[in-house]
Amino acid sequence: MARTQYYTATSIDGFIADAGNSLDWLFEVPEDEEADNPFASFFAGVGAFAMGATTYEWVLAHEKLLDEPQKWAGYYGAVPAWVFTHRDLPPIPGADLTFVRGDVRPVHAAMTAAAGGRNIWVVGGGELAATFADAGLLDEIILGVAPVTLGAGAPVLPRRLTAHRLTLSEMRQRGQFAYLTYAVGPPG
Secondary structure (H helix, E strand, C coil): CCCEEEEEEEECCCEEECCCCCCHHHHCCCCCCCCCCHHHHHHCCEEEEEEEHHHHHHHHHHCCCCCCCHHHHHHHCCCCEEEECCCCCCCCCCCCEEEECCCHHHHHHHHHHHHCCCEEEEEECHHHHHHHHHCCCCCEEEEEEECCCCCCCEECCCCCCCCCCEEEEEEEEECCEEEEEEEECCCC
16 A cells, blocks of 8 residues: 655754755765665655655755756656645746645645555655644654754654554664654544
């Protein structure tokens, strides 16, 4: 059965971006070349994904996607993406992007239809993932915990989700990262 999953990297102290909305800290962690690539196997099951405006703008700038739009297809193929925003953002030429605002429920329905039985990935940020959780539309949280503390920044999930909604379903190590997967129950 298809799931809606929030898959993200986080610092030990629970931030997905530093105070300047940068992910540079994440790329400083040495990769374990011997291990499998957890993102590649995860993304192979994704049929649609959503991201917030700040995440989109970071990817756009960091990867210089307006100058090199072919990079988007190299990372995400033809998988359709929905970008939640309250402002006009430049589209990436050739990318299957839909810019949306408002309630996540109708967007989730459209994403589910487009995903064709595959999973939906909520990229980030944490506020967007929290909105999906608030609506009862988030099935899993997958955290790649990096060996770094940031002290401040964008929280992994800026909501209170208590233990009655979260069940640890898997944990594994890959190099310096600890991967924790939690099933998310309905609000209530």
